[in-house]
Amino acid sequence: MADETGNEPLANGEDTAPAVGLISQYVKDLSFENPNAPAVFQWQGQPQIDVQFNIGANQIADDVHEVILKIDVRATSADKVAFQVELAFAGLFGIRNVPEDQIQPFLFAEAPRLVFPFARRVLADAVRDGGFPPLLLEPIDFGALYMQQALANAEGQQGAQAEEGNA
Template sequence: MADETSADINPAPQPNGEDNGPAIGLISQYVKDLSFENPNAPAVYQWQSAPQIDVQFNIGADGVGENLFEVTLKIDVTSKLDEGTAFVIELQYAGLFGVRNVPDDQLQPFFLAEAPRILFPFARRVVADAVRDGGFPPLLLEPIDFHGLFMQQLQERNAAEGEMPAPVGEA
């Protein structure tokens, strides 16, 4: 009897130490595309008005191989003054993620909330350095709550489709 209970308590080891648990790992990260335009140089350095900064974000995820996904954080920044455009920067900063044994319904939340959170600090530095190298004070982008934005978009989409959120617990 002792042998039967010990078999129930201790699961059989996986062959060759195989790990069947879910895992996602960052393999690499890189600047995919970077453009900095300073269309009014050198006159822009004499302008005195305060800049208006417009920042736009977009997130994309694409399968690039078996269990490999590229997540791209696209950041567009335009700085305008009363006199004209100071600078325009377009950055596509990407990360290559390996995925193993993750349910499909968990991939979208990871790619649209967690992956951008991981990539953002590095993309932020690239933007700050490019703006500084263009002759302007470094632009430090504010931190972004990607998870909160993802949840907000999910709620808006569900409301637009007339779906009620799934109940929690038993009623």
């Protein structure tokens, strides 16, 4: 049966089925610094590597979200910077007919998992092209990190509510 717009509904509920897809992925920002070159190449010993991650999400259109995986790496040796890399790697995701309560877990757990291998390669290539051995990051369990953050946020909200109740 056609609706008033003349559009026929799709068979088997295909027009209401949840759908998620990666539209595109890209380097949003990349910075590599080698402030102590060429002296750094004479340094002895392994540098200390500090890796920080941050995930952000923006809604671009009704069914389109951008997820940005930001990776900051700083390598130091004897309190001097060997190299520093800042990478913002993004994925554009189409999300349709997904329940509202499942969108945030997808954006902050599953989407970063999908783009991470590509961000990891860009980071390794940048470090290698800077004159150092490629930095190969271990796989990350973004789902577990999301659950930890959600639990910490829930505990923080309960603590804030308890303080308000005592005030």
